[in-house]
């Protein structure tokens with residue numbers, strides 16, 4: 001089962017992707033985590049990514065694609081994966097389609113988590129406060145100013161993907177303002193329907 005989680009920062013993509021990955025026994029691949037790991041490892045691409053991330057801008061497509069596709073070719077993705085934070089541009093979506101097509105594969109579903117802007121700001125502020133309380137490292141891009149930029153980047157560059165996947169007939173939207181457990185149930189229903197509709201031997 002190959003899934004993509006789509007939604008603005010703070011909509012709950014990572015929370016839901018982690019839960020679904022554990023439940024369905026497939027890896028959760030977060031573009032943000034992969035990029036932060038590259039930055040922390042002092043890899044040359046990390047330096048290029050770091051400034052864009054600190055501003056709330058997108059990292060150039062070729063850098064993200066190289067990192068994500070290398071991970072997607074890993075040995076644990078045979079039964080599928082949940083992508084979180086990738087693709088974020090139409091160019092990335094087309095590159096992902098090509099990458100999968102070359103391997104005789106396709107996406108099963110793209111799940112959009114819808115959330116209101118004011119809730120995103122409140123959720124990220126809570127995530128920050130929690131990190132401080134738990135003495136965990138705070139993300140440099142989790143502050144009010146950069147968050148506004150990340151939300152704007154989502155609306156400008158990522159939200160066009162909704163139409164892209166709607167046209168492919170694989171977009172499913174879920175209300176991300178519902179409590180975590182209810183969002184999870186909605187996602188379970190989508191996945192269950194996919195498994196029923198799945199043609200035997202088709203590989204999505």
Ligand code: ADP
Pocket residue numbers: 008009010031032033035052053054056057058059060061064084085086087088089092141150
């Ligand atoms: P969030 O979705 O909460 O904003 P992420 O951890 O997914 O956080 O991403 C953090 C930052 O990493 C983004 O603001 C962006 O700078 C960079 N990034 C993540 N995924 C991509 C991507 N697919 N393309 C370009 N940049 C990305």
